[in-house]
Amino acid sequence: MTALHLVTRTVTATAPADARPVSRPRGRSPGVTLRELRPGETDVLDAVFAGLSDHSRYLRFHAATPRMTGAVRRQLAAVDGRRHLAVAAFGPDGEPIGIARLISRGGTQRSGAAAPEAVGSLRDAELAIEVVDAWQGRGIGRRLLSAVAARGREERYTRLVADVLSENTGMRVLLASVLPIIAVETDGHETTLTADLRAGTPACVAA
Numbered sequence: 001m002t003a004l005h006l007v008t009r010t011v012t013a014t015a016p017a018d019a020r021p022v023s024r025p026r027g028r029s030p031g032v033t034l035r036e037l038r039p040g041e042t043d044v045l046d047a048v049f050a051g052l053s054d055h056s057r058y059l060r061f062h063a064a065t066p067r068m069t070g071a072v073r074r075q076l077a078a079v080d081g082r083r084h085l086a087v088a089a090f091g092p093d094g095e096p097i098g099i100a101r102l103i104s105r106g107g108t109q110r111s112g113a114a115a116p117e118a119v120g121s122l123r124d125a126e127l128a129i130e131v132v133d134a135w136q137g138r139g140i141g142r143r144l145l146s147a148v149a150a151r152g153r154e155e156r157y158t159r160l161v162a163d164v165l166s167e168n169t170g171m172r173v174l175l176a177s178v179l180p181i182i183a184v185e186t187d188g189h190e191t192t193l194t195a196d197l198r199a200g201t202p203a204c205v206a207a
């Protein structure tokens with residue numbers, strides 16, 4: 001269990017009863033805006049969580065997740081723009097439709113303290129993304145990933161590490177389409193993908 005999944009694994013990581021492949025509607029995303037998530041914006045978290053199907057929640061949290069606990073909600077809202085940063089996407093009417101986040105490997109650290117993963121030349125951040133089902137397949141995940149990767153570069157992270165369910169083809173393909181994958185490790189039903197953040201061109205969060 002990594003910092004980003006944040007769900008006590010009291011439920012075994014089996015697919016919920018209504019698990020189904022994600023359908024992939026075609027079309028792009030006019031009117032969608034991105035901006036960095038501010039500390040304490042639990043309303044944005046709640047709206048995105050509400051828009052995820054049981055299957056998407058299972059893929060995101062690696063367990064059946066009918067609701068977010070208060071502790072998880074607070075932790076996901078506790079962005080600081082440095083060791084924990086997130087970019088959110090909003091639909092044409094301003095409704096939250098997706099979030100991509102990075103959390104420094106090593107956990108939240110006191111401001112000003114040396115980051116343990118900064119020792120040496122590599123700085124790792126864990127990656128998680130979710131897009132509400134109604135907007136999946138329209139390029140939002142790619143835009144969010146590009147934007148959060150750009151922010152990660154600004155914060156001098158050098159690698160993104162994503163723990164995904166091995167069956168999560170969408171996330172695996174998405175990550176590989178945006179960044180070079182430099183390591184793949186599979187342990188049971190989970191696969192850890194490591195991507196090189198030093199490659200690629202900077203993107204603008206407010207795209």
Ligand SMILES: CC(C)(COP(=O)(O)OP(=O)(O)OC[C@H]1O[C@@H](n2cnc3c(N)ncnc32)[C@H](O)[C@@H]1OP(=O)(O)O)[C@@H](O)C(=O)NCCC(=O)NCCS
Nearest residue numbers: 056059128129130131136137138139140141142170173174
């Ligand atoms: C994975 C996820 C973030 C992708 O977001 P998205 O907005 O649907 O992805 P995009 O539309 O930007 O897709 C970008 C590319 O990723 C790949 N991709 C995305 N979903 C895919 C799928 N289900 N199957 C195959 N490829 C897929 C494709 O290459 C796609 O490019 P294309 O549309 O030109 O073919 C989204 O499906 C999601 O939130 N899933 C549930 C939560 C989750 O699995 N999170 C990841 C674990 S942390």
